[in-house]
C-alpha cells in the first residue's frame with residue numbers, strides 16, 4: 001500500500017519542490033496529509049500548482065481503475081469526511097436513541113452556524129436537509145400562490161424542479177411561463193430579457209437555475225433577481241451546481257429562496273443539502289413536513305422530517321473544514337482551470353464544439369463536448385469502452401453533447417488522456 005502510494009506520487013507529480021513527499025509518506029495518518037495541505041496553502045498555490053493539487057488528490061479515495069469525469073452527477077468525499085460519517089454511524093449504533101438524539105443532535109446548531117458562515121448568511125436562515133430536490137421543493141410547494149398566479153421558469157431548469165412546479169399547475173391552477181434560452185451565451189442582457197419578457201402583473205415567482213446542469217452555463221442570477229425585486233416577484237434559486245463550486249455568498253444572489261445539495265460540490269456525504277430562506281419570507285412559507293407551528297418564523301420548521309441520518313448530517317462539518325482548507329476562491333479557479341485545460345486543446349480539432357461558455361464567471365468545471373457526426377451516447381460509450389473515462393451523455397431540449405466534469409482531485413494526466421481520446425475520435 002505504502003509502496004503503491006509512493007509510486008503513484010512519483011508518477012503523478014514527479015519531483016516535489018517545497019513540499020516534502022518523504023515526510024508525508026513516513027506519517028501515514030490522514031491528519032498529517034491535512035496539515036501538509038494546510039502548510040502548502042501558506043504559499044498561496046494557484047490553479048496550476050500541480051504539487052498542491054496532487055496533495056488534494058491524495059485526500060480522496062477515488063478509484064485509479066477509472067477516470068471519473070461525471071462529478072457533475074455527484075461528488076466523492078475526501079477520506080476524512082467518509083471516516084467521520086462512519087465514526088458517527090458506529091457511535092449511533094452503540095445506543096441509537098441516546099447517541100442520535102441526545103449527543104449527535106446537539107451538534108445541529110453549531111453545524112447550522114458553520115454552514116451559515118460558509119454561505120455568508122444568518123444561521124437563522126439555514127435549514128439542513130437531504131438534497132437540493134428537498135430544499136427546492138420545500139420552497140416550490142411552500143410559497144403561497146393562488147389560481148391564476150404566474151411563475152416564470154425556463155426549459156433548461158432541472159426536471160425535479162420543473163415537475164414540482166407542473167404538479168402545482170395541475171393541482172392548483174397556477175400558470176407556468178417558460179423562458180427558452182439559446183445556450184451557451186455570455187450575454188447578460190439576452191438572458192435577463194428571457195425572463196423579463198414574461199413578467200407581468202400576475203407574475204409572483206421566478207425560478208432561476210444558477211448553473212445549468214446540462215452544459216455548465218452560469219446564469220446571471222443577481223441581474224434577473226434585481227429585475228424581479230423591482231416588480232415584487234419572489235425569487236427561487238437552484239444552487240445545486242454553484243454552491244461550493246463558484247465563490248459567492250447566498251444573499252448576494254438577491255433571491256428569496258435558495259436550495260442546494262451538499263453532496264455535489266462541497267463533497268459532503270451523499271444525501272445532504274440545505275435550504276436558505278430569506279428571514280422576511282420564513283413565516284409565510286408553508287413547510288413540506290408539517291411542524292407544530294407552520295406559520296412560525298423559525299427556520300427549524302423546515303426540518304420536521306422525523307428520524308433522519310444524523311451521521312450524514314454531522315459529517316457535513318468535516319466537508320466544510322476540507323472546503324475551507326482549499327479555499328472557495330482557489331477551488332473555483334482550479335475547477336475552471338481544469339475545464340479550460342481540456343477544452344482549449346480540443347476546440348482546435350476538426351468537428352469539435354464546446355457547448356459551454358468559455359469565460360470564468362460564466363462557467364466552472366462543467367464542459368459540454370460535441371463532436372460533429374457523433375451522437376452523445378456514442379461518444380460517452382467510446383470514452384468508457386476504450387479509455388474507462390466515465391462521462392454522461394446529455395440530450396435535453398436543444399442541448400446535446402457529452403458532459404465532462406472534473407473535480408479538485410482530477411489530475412492533468414487524466415485530462416491528457418481525455419484529450420487524446422477525443423483526438424482519436426475526430427481522426428476516425
Ligand SMILES: Cc1ncc(COP(=O)(O)O)c(C=O)c1O
Pocket residue numbers: 072073131132133134158160209211212213238240241261
Ligand atoms: C440544477 C440541479 N438542480 C437540482 C438537482 C437535484 O439534486 P439532488 O438530486 O441532489 O436533489 C440537480 C441534480 O443534479 C441539479 O443538477
